[in-house]
Each structure stands twice: as structure tokens, then as C-alpha cells.
Amino acid sequence: MSCFFWRSFYLAQLSRFACTSDVHLRFHGLRQIKTSSRSGLRPKFNSLLAPICFVLLLAGCAQVQPKPEVLYQKSVMQNLPGWGVPETADVREAFAKSCEVFEKKDPHTALHPQQPIFGTYGQWQNLCAAAVVSPDMTAFFEENFELYEIISGSGNSLFTGYYEASLKGSAKKEGEYTTPLYGLPKNHLTARLDEFFPNSPEFHGKQLIGRVVGQKIVPYFDRSDIDGGAIEKDAEVLVWVNDEVDAFFLQIQGSGRVEMPDGSVQHVGYAGANGHPYVAIGKYLIDRGDLTKEEMSMQRLRAWLKDNPQRQREVLEQNPSYVFFTKKEDGPYGAHGVVLTPGRSLAVDRKFTPYGVPVFVDTTLTAQQGQPFQKMLVAQDTGGAIRGPVRGDIFFGYGPEAELLSGFQNAPGKLYVMLPKGN
Numbered sequence: 001m002s003c004f005f006w007r008s009f010y011l012a013q014l015s016r017f018a019c020t021s022d023v024h025l026r027f028h029g030l031r032q033i034k035t036s037s038r039s040g041l042r043p044k045f046n047s048l049l050a051p052i053c054f055v056l057l058l059a060g061c062a063q064v065q066p067k068p069e070v071l072y073q074k075s076v077m078q079n080l081p082g083w084g085v086p087e088t089a090d091v092r093e094a095f096a097k098s099c100e101v102f103e104k105k106d107p108h109t110a111l112h113p114q115q116p117i118f119g120t121y122g123q124w125q126n127l128c129a130a131a132v133v134s135p136d137m138t139a140f141f142e143e144n145f146e147l148y149e150i151i152s153g154s155g156n157s158l159f160t161g162y163y164e165a166s167l168k169g170s171a172k173k174e175g176e177y178t179t180p181l182y183g184l185p186k187n188h189l190t191a192r193l194d195e196f197f198p199n200s201p202e203f204h205g206k207q208l209i210g211r212v213v214g215q216k217i218v219p220y221f222d223r224s225d226i227d228g229g230a231i232e233k234d235a236e237v238l239v240w241v242n243d244e245v246d247a248f249f250l251q252i253q254g255s256g257r258v259e260m261p262d263g264s265v266q267h268v269g270y271a272g273a274n275g276h277p278y279v280a281i282g283k284y285l286i287d288r289g290d291l292t293k294e295e296m297s298m299q300r301l302r303a304w305l306k307d308n309p310q311r312q313r314e315v316l317e318q319n320p321s322y323v324f325f326t327k328k329e330d331g332p333y334g335a336h337g338v339v340l341t342p343g344r345s346l347a348v349d350r351k352f353t354p355y356g357v358p359v360f361v362d363t364t365l366t367a368q369q370g371q372p373f374q375k376m377l378v379a380q381d382t383g384g385a386i387r388g389p390v391r392g393d394i395f396f397g398y399g400p401e402a403e404l405l406s407g408f409q410n411a412p413g414k415l416y417v418m419l420p421k422g423n
Contacts, residue, residue: 070352070389071151072117075416077142081362082374087137090344091358094378097338098356099128112354113194114201117148119423124356127420141358141376145418150352150389157390159363159373159413161406162347162383164332164340164398165249165256169241169266177240179247181258184271184324185235187211188220205350209275220274222320227313238325239266245305248316249298251323254383255332255340257398267328270335276320278384284318298407321384334381334395342397347381352389353417355379361392363413367405373413390415 077083107122127144134140170177189210193203210217221230239258241247250256255269282301285291291304305312334340334347336355346359353359357379364370377394386393392415396402 069153071153072115072148072417073151075147075149077145077147080147080360080374080416082372083360084138087141087376090341091376091378092131092137094341094344094380095131095358096128097341098336098378098380099124099131101337102128102356111357114204115352115354117419117423118354118357118417119420123420123423137376141418144421145358146421146423147360148417148419150415150417152389154388156388157412157414158388159361159392159394159409159411160385161394161396161409162253163396163402163406165246165253166398167241167243167246167250167256167258169239169258170261171239173237173240176242179241179244180237181239181241181247181250181268182226182231182324183236183238183326185231187231187234188272188274188324189217190272191217207275209273219276221322222274222276223322224317224320226274226322227317235324238268238327244312244316245302249302251321252383252385253332254323254334254381255325255328257331267331268325269328269331269333271324271326273324273384274320274322276322278321279319280385281315281318284315299404332395332398336380338380340380340395341378342395342402343375344377345380345395346377347383347386347393347395348379349386349388349391350379350382353379353415358418359392360416360418361394361413362416363392364411365405366410367408370411376418 102121102124105121105125107120107125109121110116111118111121111124130144131137131140168177169181173180189212191208191210193206193208194200197203208217210220212218225231239260241250241258250268255267258266258268260266282291282296285301285304286293286296291300305315308315330339332340334345334355335350346361348355348359359377359379360375361377362372362374365373373394381393381395383393390413392413394406394409396405396409
């Protein structure tokens with residue numbers, strides 16, 4: 001059994017022998033242990049042994065240290081694989097977009113409240129000003145930043161890809177256009193937990209999503225409820241599209257463009273979600289034996305859904321997560337509020353990497369037989385499936401090639417962050 005269990009057990013027993021009245025102990029929020037002396041008599045207990053046993057127990061516990069969830073290990077920029085190739089203008093463009101967001105922030109505010117290593121917005125504002133006039137972005141990073149590798153305590157790493165989806169749609173529900181893209185519902189409630197618990201790091205960046213029923217806040221509707229018409233009276237339909245599978249994958253990508261019957265294009269971007277966890281339907285089909293892990297890709301998954309229309313709804317509703325959209329003049333926009341740059345924008349888990357930070361990705365391209373992908377990007381987005389310190393989703397852009405690259409992308413790798421010098 002774990003040391004934590006025996007320590008908790010010992011404390012409970014110590015309380016039991018030391019007290020004649022009811023005692024309640026809460027151990028790290030895991031459970032409550034109620035102890036009592038039913039007879040009203042104090043049982044025999046050698047109080048001199050208690051502190052000795054307890055010290056010995058803690059000494060034994062000290063030998064077992066749990067692995068930290070994440071480490072930021074200092075590294076050397078010049079040792080990066082592929083480093084030395086001058087960074088092109090598109091990384092400057094991507095970084096400049098995040099700088100526009102930084103400029104609006106309080107310079108004294110920390111970029112990441114729980115990770116001081118990322119510095120303050122004021123430090124980043126100064127770096128943004130230097131980036132504008134720097135003729136060489138490689139030299140700019142070397143002169144102004146220090147490199148840290150993000151080390152996951154679990155040892156896991158994964159780099160996937162996404163793209164700007166393309167759909168066909170109409171402003172009216174007619175003919176083949178029967179699948180709605182919903183705006184954010186009126187009864188959709190979001191509560192940021194760090195505003196309720198500002199001194200609890202575990203709530204940073206987390207939120208509660210639900211709806212009000214009577215005097216209670218309850219979970220928001222899941223995909224099955226929404227597909228069944230649960231929000232028809234509470235959410236505006238932005239556009240009707242002609243393919244339910246395309247609409248599903250648009251929600252995974254987070255943004256896209258819809259081609260209207262008159263040839264015009266309507267951009268749509270992420271507005272919010274229903275708060276339910278993302279579930280990979282590909283894994284569901286693999287677990288059932290419908291597809292194999294080796295053949296799985298977005299393209300193969302799409303083909304299977306097209307070939308099995310009688311099971312589409314069953315499979316799609318395995319993922320209870322549902323995304324709502326907003327109309328955009330251009331796009332696609334990431335969660336940082338900036339237009340994404342193909343090949344230079346990365347979706348991250350912001351628990352470990354804040355938006356706007358330059359990162360270096362060292363992985364391979366699955367669709368190109370493991371060709372190295374080693375380049376500078378900027379953390380500008382996130383997603384329901386992006387969880388973990390060394391977890392990234394590469395934005396490949398728009399078009400058939402971007403769809404191909406993102407559809408197959410699934411590879412381990414390394415993730416580095418660039419942090420202000422002298423922080």
C-alpha cells in the first residue's frame with residue numbers, strides 16, 4: 001500500500017486513541033474519516049510511542065517522492081536540431097499577432113500566474129518592440145531568450161495536426177442544407193473557477209460550463225441532447241450545412257469557412273463549448289474492432305462514416321463535446337484571439353504553456369514518412385483533446401495538402417519554450 005495511506009491510517013488511529021468524543025479528519029479532500037469512542041472510556045495508548053512512530057513513518061515516506069507533473073529544463077538554443085536555418089518572415093508575423101494581444105495587458109501582470117518563469121507582460125512588451133526592428137529572427141531569439149525544454153513527468157508526448165475546414169452551406173434550411181451550425185446559446189453559462197478560488201493554483205485556467213434550472217446550475221446539454229433539438233429555442237443557427245460529418249469535424253478543427261450558394265464565403269470561429277469532455281470516436285471504433293489502430297487517420301475515419309450511414313449518429317454521439325461558433329470577417333482565429341499562421345501556430349495545453357510564447361517543436365510528419373518537422377512556432381490556440389505538458393497540435397493551414405498533413409499527423413516529439421533572458 002502507498003505511504004500516503006499508512007500516514008493517513010496512522011493519524012486516524014492516533015485520533016481514535018487520543019479522543020473520547022467524535023472527531024472528523026479530512027485528508028487532502030479525499031474522504032472524511034469519522035472516529036468515536038463508543039464506551040466513553042479512553043483506550044490504553046502509550047503516548048510516548050506516538051511521536052516516535054510518526055517520525056519514523058514520515059521518514060519512510062520521504063524516500064518516495066512523486067514525479068512532478070512538469071519540469072522546465074534549461075537547454076541550449078544552438079543545440080536544437082535544425083537550428084541555424086534563418087527563421088523566415090512568417091514566424092515574425094505569427095509572433096507579431098500575439099504581441100498585439102500582449103500590448104493590451106497590464107505590464108505588471110504575470111503571463112502565467114502559477115509559473116513565474118514565463119515573466120510578466122511588461123517583459124514581453126519590450127521583446128515585442130525589439131522583434132519589430134530585428135532584421136534576423138534567429139539572432140533575435142538568441143540574443144533575447146533562453147531555451148527551456150518542457151519535460152513531462154509521465155514521459156508522454158504527442159504532436160497532432162489540424163487545418164481550416166471547408167464546408168458548403170446556406171443561410172436557410174432548404175434542400176440538402178439540414179445540419180445547423182449553432183451560435184452560443186442564450187442559456188449557456190460559464191464560470192471561471194479561478195475567480196472563485198483565486199488562491200488555488202489547481203483552478204487556474206479552469207471553468208465550469210452549465211445552465212440554470214430553477215435554483216441550480218446543472219451540466220449543459222451533451223451532443224445527443226443538442227442533436228435531439230434541446231437548444232433550438234436558445235441558440236441561433238448561423239448557417240445550415242449539407243453534411244453532418246463535415247460539421248462534426250469542423251467542431252474538432254474549431255474554425256473554418258463555409259461556401260455559400262452565391263459563391264461568397266462565410267468564416268466561422270470558435271465561440272464556446274458545452275463543457276463535456278472530448279472523446280475520440282476513432283478510439284471507439286478501434287475498441288469495437290471496426291477499424292485498426294494501424295489504419296486510423298482522419299481520412300479513413302471520414303470514409304468509414306460515409307460508408308456506414310446507419311451508424312453515423314451512434315458513433316458521432318460517443319463524443320459528448322459540442323462546439324458553438326461565431327461569424328468572422330476573416331480567419332481562422334485561435335483561442336489567443338489572433339488569426340492563425342499556417343505552419344507557425346501551435347495549439348497547446350495552457351496549463352503548461354501560455355498563449356503567445358514562442359516554442360520550438362521537434363517531431364516528424366506522419367504523412368511524409370517521418371520527415372523531420374523542426375521549427376519555431378507560437379502558442380496561439382488550444383483544444384479539447386490537447387492535454388499534457390508535451391502536447392501540441394500543429395496548424396497546417398487551408399486546402400487539400402493541409403488536410404492531408406493534419407489528418408495523418410500523430411507522432412511523439414519534444415517541445416521547447418523561449419523565455420525572456422534574466423527572468
